[in-house]
Amino acid sequence: MPAVEQTVERVKEIDVDKYKYGFSTDIESVRAPKGLSEDIVRFISAKKGEPGWLLDWRLEAYRRWRTMQEPTWAKVHYPKIDFDDLYYYAAPKSTEGPKSLDEVDPELLRTYEKLGIPLKEQEVLAGVQGAPKVAVDAVFDSVSVVTTFKEELAKAGVIFCSISEAVRTHPELVKKYLGSVVPITDNFYATLNSAVFSDGSFVYVPEGVRCPMELSTYFRINAENTGQFERTLIIADKGAYVSYLEGCTAPMRDENQLHAAVVELVALDDAEIKYSTVQNWYPGDAEGKGGVYNFVTKRGDCRGDRSKISWTQVETGSAITWKYPSCILRGHGSRGEFYSIAISNGYQQVDSGTKMIHLGRDTSSRIISKGIAAGFSDNTYRGLVSAHRKATNARNFTCCDSLLIGDKCGAHTVPYIEAKNASATFEHEATTSKISDDQLFYCLSRGLSEEEAVALIVNGFVRDVLQQLPMEFMAETQKLIGISLEGSVG
Amino acid sequence: MLEIKNLHAKVDGREILNGLDLTIPAGEVHAIMGPNGSGKSTLSYVLAGKDDYEVTDGSVTWKGEDLLAMEPDERAAAGVFLAFQYPMEIPGVATMTFLRSAVNAVRKARGEEEYSTPDFLRTVKEKAKDLKIDMEMLRRPLNVGFSGGEKKRNEILQMSLLEPGLCILDETDSGLDIDALRIVSDGVNALRSPERCMLVITHYQRLLNHIVPDRVHVLSKGRVARSGGPELALELEKSGYADYGDEATAA
Numbered sequence: 001m002p003a004v005e006q007t008v009e010r011v012k013e014i015d016v017d018k019y020k021y022g023f024s025t026d027i028e029s030v031r032a033p034k035g036l037s038e039d040i041v042r043f044i045s046a047k048k049g050e051p052g053w054l055l056d057w058r059l060e061a062y063r064r065w066r067t068m069q070e071p072t073w074a075k076v077h078y079p080k081i082d083f084d085d086l087y088y089y090a091a092p093k094s095t096e097g098p099k100s101l102d103e104v105d106p107e108l109l110r111t112y113e114k115l116g117i118p119l120k121e122q123e124v125l126a127g128v129q130g131a132p133k134v135a136v137d138a139v140f141d142s143v144s145v146v147t148t149f150k151e152e153l154a155k156a157g158v159i160f161c162s163i164s165e166a167v168r169t170h171p172e173l174v175k176k177y178l179g180s181v182v183p184i185t186d187n188f189y190a191t192l193n194s195a196v197f198s199d200g201s202f203v204y205v206p207e208g209v210r211c212p213m214e215l216s217t218y219f220r221i222n223a224e225n226t227g228q229f230e231r232t233l234i235i236a237d238k239g240a241y242v243s244y245l246e247g248c249t250a251p252m253r254d255e256n257q258l259h260a261a262v263v264e265l266v267a268l269d270d271a272e273i274k275y276s277t278v279q280n281w282y283p284g285d286a287e288g289k290g291g292v293y294n295f296v297t298k299r300g301d302c303r304g305d306r307s308k309i310s311w312t313q314v315e316t317g318s319a320i321t322w323k324y325p326s327c328i329l330r331g332h333g334s335r336g337e338f339y340s341i342a343i344s345n346g347y348q349q350v351d352s353g354t355k356m357i358h359l360g361r362d363t364s365s366r367i368i369s370k371g372i373a374a375g376f377s378d379n380t381y382r383g384l385v386s387a388h389r390k391a392t393n394a395r396n397f398t399c400c401d402s403l404l405i406g407d408k409c410g411a412h413t414v415p416y417i418e419a420k421n422a423s424a425t426f427e428h429e430a431t432t433s434k435i436s437d438d439q440l441f442y443c444l445s446r447g448l449s450e451e452e453a454v455a456l457i458v459n460g461f462v463r464d465v466l467q468q469l470p471m472e473f474m475a476e477t478q479k480l481i482g483i484s485l486e487g488s489v490g
Numbered sequence: 491m492l493e494i495k496n497l498h499a500k501v502d503g504r505e506i507l508n509g510l511d512l513t514i515p516a517g518e519v520h521a522i523m524g525p526n527g528s529g530k531s532t533l534s535y536v537l538a539g540k541d542d543y544e545v546t547d548g549s550v551t552w553k554g555e556d557l558l559a560m561e562p563d564e565r566a567a568a569g570v571f572l573a574f575q576y577p578m579e580i581p582g583v584a585t586m587t588f589l590r591s592a593v594n595a596v597r598k599a600r601g602e603e604e605y606s607t608p609d610f611l612r613t614v615k616e617k618a619k620d621l622k623i624d625m626e627m628l629r630r631p632l633n634v635g636f637s638g639g640e641k642k643r644n645e646i647l648q649m650s651l652l653e654p655g656l657c658i659l660d661e662t663d664s665g666l667d668i669d670a671l672r673i674v675s676d677g678v679n680a681l682r683s684p685e686r687c688m689l690v691i692t693h694y695q696r697l698l699n700h701i702v703p704d705r706v707h708v709l710s711k712g713r714v715a716r717s718g719g720p721e722l723a724l725e726l727e728k729s730g731y732a733d734y735g736d737e738a739t740a741a
């Protein structure tokens with residue numbers, strides 16, 4: 001039987017244990033009561049000691065959300081979510097605000113270690129000359145626990161902390177930029193996030209500063225039935241540069257966990273923001289039970305002239321992914337980029353892509369999307385490229401490649417193009433291919449196992465995008481691609 | 491070393507091999523010749539373990555073990571190597587990366603240590619030089635945009651890196667000009683050794699001027715129709731395959 005025909009058998013056998021990060025940490029958590037009401041919103045805000053303006057902001061979003069409907073246009077299917085049956089706030093009990101590493105609950109540190117983020121080592125590394133430096137702001141459920149490298153960043157004038165801390169320490173910046181890219185009225189999930197957002201990262205890089213290291217956040221969803229609603233806000237002031245990496249993992253649970261984050265990026269004149277995501281949340285078991293629902297709103301605003309925002313994403317996890325990191329090319333000569341690898345296996349459903357909204361003159365954008373579908377999964381690229389009436393000389397290049405493994409999965413490409421200015425140049429390329437039995441056999445005959453062969457071929461397929469990732473994360477990501485495709489051939 | 495007995499194999503429900511017998515003792519090089527469509531590539535695929543080639547009868551024993559019971563990657567670890575008539579292209583995967591993955595997979599399976607990066611590079615460089623392969627070529631994606639000659643030399647490079655006990659070469663001469671033919675043949679001859687056997691499949695006699703076989707077998711309609719020494723190849727060069735059911739030359 002040809003290898004790819006056996007996919008079905010093998011997919012049935014995918015061992016849930018293969019989800020490497022499926023452990024849950026035993027830490028008492030403090031939770032808000034189940035369900036969502038004005039009182040819960042007040043509870044969250046009070047718990048975090050927020051100022052009145054932020055509570056009002058949340059309440060406005062909450063009231064708005066009550067009038068909204070869940071969107072249904074994406075090619076994903078799931079049972080109706082009962083939003084009153086979720087917890088909207090959970091904090092590990094032992095942490096009340098940021099601490100130094102030594103004071104952190106050792107159980108938490110062990111969790112991070114299992115996730116492959118040796119915080120301790122990273123501090124040691126910081127002392128080593130020439131060693132790659134990565135500052136980690138680790139988000140454990142809702143409260144940011146540890147922020148390393150703060151001092152060195154502070155020397156450069158870079159602010160990198162949890163958003164709750166930023167509300168306390170830099171209210172003027174938060175007030176000015178929060179909701180300025182993704183307004184509270186934006187969409188069902190973003191509005192929900194605005195009402196109940198728990199924590200997330202805040203970055204401000206001042207004028208002319210090149211952030212001295214990669215910034216990185218690892219997210220985990222730990223407490224049962226907890227929706228996680230991070231809010232991330234990154235501002236690069238004039239001529240500043242920052243590269244930020246977000247890594248996500250969640251433990252294995254039978255029930256679906258909801259995740260609805262919002263990320264807002266603001267790049268002023270000549271500033272550049274590079275935002276990379278490696279997402280490997282629990283995708284659900286072999287029957288498609290459990291797994292994370294990932295409904296995320298990510299948007300970057302190239303507000304200044306000649307500014308640049310680049311999104312790179314590697315999406316391997318979650319039962320359902322609904323995600324369109326976008327760029328608003330407002331500044332003249334600004335540039336937006338979107339590089340994506342989206343892998344779906346088992347019963348995963350991915351509907352992801354980007355929007356490039358050209359508003360300014362001489363704006364350019366580039367989209368490279370690689371979708372890999374295996375098992376019974378569905379993988380959709382959905383993208384919008386639009387040029388406003390005033391966007392003279394807008395340019396876009398889009399390339400969407402899909403790779404199918406087996407014949408029970410699907411790949412779809414849904415590009416929307418709107419050019420209201422005749423000078424726009426939009427190019428679009430798309431291909432769909434399959435891993436052939438002949439390619440697989442060739443690799444096997446050289447001694448590679450089927451899993452090694454698939455991983456190798458897929459890594460070749462996504463090479464252009466992999467190269468966009470920060471060096472430190474490339475090797476890890478290549479491995480992750482291998483893990484997420486285990487069991488995709490027989 | 492290799493013992494094929496009464497081998498019957500089907501592709502797409504059609505019987506292609508029917509009752510093939512062949513024995514290659516250690517250290518010997520045997521050539522298989524035959525008209526197009528006589529089942530030469532089929533034999534090589536059956537030996538390497540390709541999926542849609544179904545063995546319906548007979549046996550293949552390699553170093554005393556049942557070869558047919560092994561998966562293709564296990565056969566590679568056991569020392570079987572097939573130089574493909576049409577090597578596959580794998581976009582985006584640097585040839586060097588592929589070589590390294592393959593060599594280390596096989597070494598691991600054989601209980602040997604994986605190469606360190608400098609050792610591996612040194613070994614590849616040496617072998618590539620003998621085959622007049624440019625290091626630049628090894629940085630390109632595997633077989634993508636390679637000329638016919640580059641593809642065949644790359645096959646022989648893989649063969650020498652994987653250190654097989656049984657080398658099967660399927661029409662390695664096709665598409666080669668005379669210089670490339672010499673380079674490739676020298677590469678193959680360098681691998682001849684008392685512990686190794688080779689099965690050289692070719693349609694034309696000219697390859698056998700360079701790689702001189704111990705025995706020559708003529709394949710016709712899925713079985714060995716005649717066997718002899720190297721002189722048999724010369725005879726076929728003159729008479730063609732008309733006696734062996736090749737309509738093209740018979741007409």
Ligand SMILES: Nc1ncnc2c1ncn2[C@@H]1O[C@H](COP(=O)(O)OP(=O)(O)O)[C@@H](O)[C@H]1O
Pocket residue numbers: 501502506524525526527528529530531532533542
């Ligand atoms: N994958 C296949 N599917 C169907 N028929 C095949 C396949 N491979 C080979 N054949 C048939 O088997 C016969 C032998 O082919 P092959 O082994 O390639 O011959 P040779 O290498 O001697 O030219 C031919 O008739 C060919 O058409």
Ligand SMILES: [Mg+2]
Pocket residue numbers: 530531532575660661
């Ligand atoms: Mg052939």
